Amino acid sequence: MISLTQPYNQVVLFGDSLFQLSCTPQDGFSFQAALQDLCMRRLDVINRGFSGYNTANALGVLPDLFPPPSATTPKIDYILILLGANDACLPIPTNSQQIPLDQYKQNLKAILTHPTIRAHSPKILLVNPPPLDEIRMLERDLEKGHGQASRSAAVSKTYSDAALTVASEVPGVVPIDLYGAVMRRAEQMTIGFSRSSLPLGSPGGERGGLEVLVPDGLHLGGEGYRVLFELVKPHIGPFDESREDYRHPDWKILNPGSLG
Template sequence: MTQAAYTLATIDQFVLFGDSITQQCFSQNSTFAFGAALADTYARKLDVVNRGLSGYNTMQALRALPLCIPKPEQAKVRFLLIFFGMNDARIRGSPGGPDQSTSVDEYRRYIRYMANHPSVRAHKDVRIILVTTPPIDERKALLADQEKYPDLCPVLRRAAISTAIYAQAMRTLGQELGIPVLDIYTAMLARSGHGRETTPIPGSLEAPKNPTLQSYLTDGLHFSGEGYRLLFGQLMALIERTWSDQMPARIPIRLPLWDLEPSWKVDGDRNPPPWQDSDAVVVTGILEALLSDLQRVT
């Protein structure tokens, strides 16, 4: 592979690493697809890569991480979003498939290992974002489980109190590691008219039914289009606060605009020098150009 071809093939990546909520984030069954919106926003600037692993808890995800993160010579990871916890927070010993639960201490330990994994740290200046567990709605979750597992007695497999505990664990860990935390738990509660200290816990069977909270969750657990829309808004707000230079409008596009003449000039050189992002001023006759470099000669 020539250097020019290598450069073209390796646009920096925005890796989404999570469980089924992440895996489904490009789904066209939703009124708003978070992953597709992110890919559209960063089109020709960053490649958005879906590494959602349905059903995985953090122990399984940690083992899979080296297969989900490219090596630096393959592609550079600029952003890594880590979004696990809903399976870890499952009620221990609850029926319906293998037990996915992990203790809060294990959960924190595994997330810490992910953030410091050699496969992640091999990438220079990777920007890590941790996402809290969201709230759940026990009524919708119970109904969905009864439909999925009709032979099981009506018993909760996930509880509102558990997701609240794991969300707090992620907040604390983010502070310890100095890593930004996207607190989707608090954001959903706030827009449902509640705070983290509300009792009984919103979404629990003991609390009144909350139509706004329910509107964010299709089955009490997974996100609806409105849930993904809120996640997208919170993510972009976090990037603006933390890395304003990484907002889409401030990142140069890869490949020139169609109407920028310098990028299409023919200079007669059939063997142009390899494209180098760092020090080239202008490239003529090659498509692997950055808008910022083209602007230097316009």
Template structure:
């Protein structure tokens, strides 16, 4: 017991002498994930947000700001609440992952979520501009909507509503492609990194069932794709987890 107390004291004294108890040292970076239900669900088992939090454990806090059902039009109303001007601790990076709901088709069951593609692009621009006004140095990453498995959407609707289910998918892969293109286009205009998830997932044979659980949302394998792409972009932008310092050092040193 006495040895343990002495050992603990030595560890504390070492940390204190190195100046590692100062508030500035303890301040972890924050990474904010902003998006719709695909972001909201990212901390479920096998989710890409949870995996990202593990990747940056003790180095950055990963904050999920995902809102199921939201499109970019509704997301604009959240900006001043989520990213207040004059914040003393702005995030070091923000992922913006919208478009799956904006791309819902008019005249179908999800038409209330539909946002015209040009408005979608301008809404994304306004979101980026607000975040950049809060912190010019923040790394903003745009993520396109994923591809859509139309048969998977119909099967999911059948599982919920049976004979009353819609006979036409409320989203199509063709429509998602248009929104993905605009997202990438805006990223290039603004000089931002982007992840073309729509294209990336379709590089794999059988992506419909491998990456999508209901024709739209992600399986564990689909989440792994997003996690891998985000880590890759972060690393290329200078946020490589292995190269970032811990908020506090390990208690034992060689």
């Protein structure tokens, strides 16, 4: 049996507000809570989401976040990385978050191969950013006083596509196509949608199912997080249905002969 003083191994969520907000229940669902329920008594799910961060910001704090594994420091078994929504901002006078596409890809590779992460030999899942609803985002931008759009649905898609490309270039990284899954679900939810129409969320088009999945235009709602959970779930575990892999014994093992 593992020493009771040794910390549980971890599943780490590392990214921007899309992970920071994943702990908050929305429409009766919390992604982080669902993931912790899946891993209960085996792994701890740790949220290291930083609202507003781009990949340059994330690289800056990375060395401080994950000490090497030891007898008293938890080992990271899985790390989910979701960055790029802020890198994809447009370079306008009232927003400085933008990271050029080529630099974004370099930063992602630097994160995926960073010695601080690799010291744990974790399974790495790289999640690309979901679709941007530019129709709703423009409304919010004008409310905030930007005077123009701070983000573009088409530009954001190029960053989501780039994340999948980077995942394919780094051995051992599992790509999670959140963009594709959310957009497909949004299209299914949109009455009368045709592939010949403008993409959902694009100027001149309609919001359709994105109104539910990405309600503020940028961040996932509860149904959007459900889509993410279903994408991630097959890559965590599998766990022993007998519960013999619990870090601390199941109560029936401690109390033999007891009925459930």
